Amino acid sequence: MKAWLILAGGLALAIVVAACAGHDWVTPADLWRAIDGDRDLHSRLLFDWRLPRVLAAAFVGALLGLGGAIFQGVFRNPLAEPYLLGSAGGAALGATVALLVPLALPQSLLLPVLAFAGAWGATMLVLGIARVAGAVDAAGLLLAGVAVAAILGALRSFLMLALSDETVSLQIVLSWVLGGVQTPTWSGLGVLALISFACVGLALLLASRLDVLGLGETMARAFGLDVTRFIAIAVLAGSVVVAAAVAFGGLVAFVGLAAPHIARWLVGPLHRSLLPASALVGAIVVTLADAIARAALPPAEIPLGLVTAVAGGPFFILLLSRRLRA
C-alpha cells in the first residue's frame, strides 16, 4: 500500500512540476488559473499546449514502462527492453513508411497500424533468430536484437534520404527518431488515455501466466501453460503497447528497461502489481525527462530521447555489469 502511495504521489508531483517547467517557469497558481478557464494568452498556452503535452508524456512513459515489463516477463530477462529487442526500431521503421511513402490510406490510420506491424514483426524476427541460433538466453536475444535494430535503422535512414524531397515530412520523422512527445489536442489526449488504460488492462490479463512462465519453461509446461502459444500472444501484446508508445512519443530509449526494475524494488516481482507499477514509474520518469527536455536549455528544446538515453545508458551498463558478474 505504501509503495502505491509513493507511486501515485510521485506521479502527481511529477505532473505538477513538469507543468510548471519550461522556458518560462510558472507557479501552481498560474496553472490553476489556466485550468479555471482564464483566457489570457499565457493561460491558453498552458492549457492548450503545455498541459496536454505533460499528460501525453505521462501516458507515453506508462506505455513504455508497461511494454518493458511485459517483454522482461516474456523473455525472463531483466535486460529485455523494447529497444534492445528491435520492437521500437521496427515501430519506427513502420512509422517512417507511413510518414514518407505515399500510400492510399489516410496517415492517421496507417501510422499506428504500420508502427504496430513493425514492432511485432521485428520482435518476432529477433525471437526467431535467437531460437534458430539456439540461444534464447540474454546474450543471444541481445545480439539478435542489435543486428535487427541495425538493419532496421539502416532501412529507415535510407527511406529518409531517398524519399523526403519535402523538408517538413523529414523533420517530423527526425523528431520521431530523436524521441519527442507530440502535443495532442485534448480529444487526442483522450484517445491516448483510452489506449493506455486498455493496454494496462490487456497486460493484466497476462499477469498470472507471466508469473508461471517466470518459473522456467519446463515448470510452466508442468503447470499446464502452452508456452509457445503464450509467448506469441504476449509478444503480440507487448508490440501493441510499444507501437502505441512510439506512435505518440517517438523513440524514447531506456525507459522500458529501467521502469520495471525500479517497480520491482517497490512492489516485488509478481506481475499483477509489477505491470501497473512499471507503468506508473515509466510515467513519472518520462514526465520528468520531458520537463528537463523543455526547460534545460531555453529557448531551445532538447529531444526527449536524448535525455532518457543519457540518463538511462549508465543504468543499462550498471545492470549489464552486475549480471555479467553474477
Add this chain to the structure above:
Amino acid sequence: MKAVAAKALILVLACVTGFAPAAYAGPIVVRAALGRTVTVPEPPRRIIPIFASNTEIVAALGLGDRIVGIEAYTRYPKEVLDRPLVGGRLGFSVDAVVDLHPDLVVVTPSRQAANQLIDPMERMGIPIVVLLQRSVVEILANIRLVATIAGIAPHGEGVASALDRRMALVAEKTKGLAAPSVIMITGQLGNGLMLVARANTYTGDAILRAGGRFGFPGTLALAQVSPEAILRADPDVLLFAGTERGLKDLIVRPGWSDMRAVKARRAHAVARTELLIPGPRTFDGIEHLAALFHPAAFAR
C-alpha cells in the same frame, strides 16, 4: 486594458513617425506554402521572423522596427540583433515565441521550425506563415506576400519589381554569351565529401540566372559529392561559398592546382550571406556571380 493602451500608443507613435501601415478593409487571407491558408485579422505590428532570410525580407520592406524576436543565427541587419531569441540550433521554443505576443510569425521549414511551431501557433490563434525558397521567383513572391500581409502591398511590389529589373538587366547582359560550367562548393563534410549547389534550389537558380551552367551533368540526387568527382568534372569556374582563406586551403590540395579553373584564376570565394541566405541580398549575389562568369560583359 493595458493591451489597449499599448496598442493606442503604438498607433500614435506610428502616426507621428509617419509609419502607419495601411489598415486592411477586413481580415486578409493569403495562400502560403504547404497548402496553408492564413488569415491575418489586422496588419501585424509584432513580427517574429525565424531564420536569417525571413528577417532580411521583413527588414528590407522597412518593417525592421516591428520585429520583436529573432533566432540565434540571425546576423543581419544589425539593428534587429538586440531582439530576444526564440530559438537556435536545437529548435524553437513555443513559450519564448508566445511570450513576445507576436501577431505574425514567419518561418521556413528547416531545423524543425515548421514542425515545432505551426501547430501551437494555430492553436493559440497567432498567424504563422511558411515561406519556401526553392528559386529566385519564390524569393520575389515571398517579398510580395510578406508585404501584402503587412498591409504595404504597393511598397512590396516596388521592392520586388526593382529586384526583378536588376535580374532582367543581368539577363540582358549575359544573353547570347557562352555559359561557363560552374561548380559552387557550399560546404565540406567531416568525411571529406563536399556539398555543392545543385538544380532546383535558389543557389542553383542564382548560378543559372548569372549566366552559368552546372558543372555536373544531369541533376544530382544528393548535394554531397566526392572531391574526386569535382576534379573530374573540371569546371570552367570553381566557386567556394566562404572566405578567401577557405578557398586557398582548398585549392592547395593535391590535384586541385591542376584544375582548369584554378590555373585560369577562375576559382573565387563568394559571399555566403549573398548566396546561402534566400533573401534580398541574393540579388546582389547574382550580380556578383554574373560579373565573375562574364567579366568582359560587366566591365563595359
